[in-house]
Amino acid sequence: CRCRLSCHVKRHYSLLPGKFSYWIHWLGEDSPINSCVYRIRNIGIMAHIDAGKTTTTERMLYYAGYTRALGDVDDGDTVTDFMAQERERGITIQSAAVTFDWKSHRINLIDTPGHVDFTLEVERALRVLDGAVAVFDASAGVEAQTLTVWRQAEKHHIPCVCFLNKMDKPAANFCIESIRQKLKANPVLLQIPVGSGKNFTGVVDLLTSQKLMWKMKSMRDDGRVFEVKALDRSDDPDLLQVVSDARTALIEQVADLDDEFAELLLTDFSENFDAIPSNKLQEAVRRVTLARKGVPVLCGSSLRNKGVQPLLDAITAYLPAPNERHHDVVRWYKDDLCALAFKVLHDKQRGPLVFLRIYSGTLKPQMALHNINRNSTERMSRLLVPFADQHVEIPSMTAGNIALTVGLKQTVTGDTIVSSKASAAAAARRAQNDSEAGKRSRECASVILSGVEVPDPVFFCTIEPPSMSKQADLENVLNCLQREDPSLKVRVDPDSGQTILCGMGELHIEIIHDRIRREHGIETHLGPLQVAYRETILHEASASDTLDRTVGERRHVVTVELAVRPVDVASVGGSCELAFTEELEGQLSAEMKEAVENGVHSSFLQGPLLGYPLQSVSTLMQRVTIEPGTSPAMVSACVSRCMLKALRLAGGQVLEPVMSLEVTVGDDHLSSVLGDLAQRRGTVRDIQSRHDNKVLLATVPLAEMMGYSTVLRTLTSGNATFSLELDTYEAMNPQEQNTLLKRLSGLL
């Protein structure tokens, strides 16, 4: 290791009385908190629900020596699923960052949730990670959520390693084809399983031709010790043949993908490809993985404690170090601090805890930090290394690491943190001086790391405190929860004054409700769950309006003429547009133009039919005449009133969210699931076979999906799983729209 380790600490298991931090012991070279950057791996684990991410993480922590006993999801005692609801439900809700060391590498690992309601958690994690492990249930192959997270990883150009878990299941199969076809990835097979189902006992490493065998002596065997032995003639001839073929295929595949390896093969090993040293093959696989030309594939069974150590080796061998990833913005900061806040948690004693990914510079406790997004400076008190729900206090942290900070009260997820306003300005200057960057982006946005895109919530409901005296407490709690979870939106209904919770799904809102009760001790009442509809218009329409009002001594007079028309969703991606005639553009002062824009945009937020946000509407401002002395607020008010007139004339259309649904169900229950779906206005797109199961792909309006998990469980005696994801917004037919309008206005 060439770089100097700035500090070494070790967690001691006795807690300081009255304080949260652990005693810190300065040690020698063996426990680096600030590893040199090329030994760091910032890794996420992603997969479909129940593929075994949490079980795999637990095994990793155990083999790395960070836990002394194996946690079990089914017993609810895992390290990473530490929230009460996670332990009870056996699912991962919040991604927990875990830091541990493996063979002198520092691994910062984020265990991410598989349920689609928490997709944003995955997105947040991916934004700050350098590599990912995709865990598959080998008996199910590529499932819906894997596809979603895979696409997310592609978006962030994240190199991946695949782990085919659950090889001990009778139906387990080596789903390489499914990875190739469904994920459109190029699997690079690095291992061959030895035995299958119950008889799965180990793997053959194709790089070294070594057999790694877990000879479990009892059910309690933790798999820490396994036998490594070169394959020889005494081995099963069928296995020898399979390994030989697979190794040749691997060498050929890697040579196709990596020119350097191909050249080496053709020059030094042209006589015998097989004699290529395993380290040369490994280096080539690494280059292929980093270039995202191929994905290494390994297999094992986390629950049965087989195959996890080679997966850890693969993480260090093939996934990139932070300095091997290109982050455009970071170079403007040189050695100054630049970090991204990617998660906020609220701790009752310590206040907000902010997870930061450090891209450049060094972070130290008590530092004043500048938040570019909020244009504010605040002081951080402590600096910690996250170890699930336990944290180790440290004196400094360098680029490439993930840190947990205490004391940042204004920072929210997605903010860029730097050392001072001056360093942000220096970075902006450097960005501007660079001619190429100048072309790309001339504003200070170029020195801000991009955060995560927050999808629009599809469900909402009212939330009420038990009494008015608790309203302020509830508002405070909701503020904290929103900082933690940007996919949760809270607003106040302007008509009723009620507080509205908007979320990504039924489970999301249920969990929020539960957390308010458990973690903050407020018993709230939730109104019925409602669907977040949208509105659009059917025809073109024009309107004009004049506002003439005297307030006190002052007379405000404004006249507005405008036109609205529906636009093709494809051309504007569903958003609304505003344009001014050329003549008007020249006439309006900047202040009055802003007033007009405010008036139009507030109308876009509340459609004329039911008050839902508008989509795919274009507005053209044709005339605005303003008498001297008229205030901008009056201009906005007149524009909004005129917009409402025009929108009403243009005929309203309600758009409903339509979800894509994937149900995996046994043959015997397929017909009842199909029958139920027909009653929910569902459209079946495809029915595929997956082993003994059928996979039903359909689209269905979200409004019909309330309580679906309970109904599906009853229909199939618990033998089905489903995932639901927003597909599009579609126009309702006139009859359904009328029924909805009547229901929502209380006439039904």
Ligand SMILES: Nc1nc2c(ncn2[C@@H]2O[C@H](COP(=O)(O)OP(=O)(O)OP(=O)(O)O)[C@@H](O)[C@H]2O)c(=O)[nH]1
């Ligand atoms: N047979 C078998 N079962 C496994 C294996 N790994 C995990 N499981 C079981 O699969 C179920 C789901 O495991 P988890 O580790 O919670 O999966 P997860 O992907 O973290 O699930 P979420 O957090 O809910 O997304 C549990 O009942 C595990 O015991 C395996 O290798 N073999």
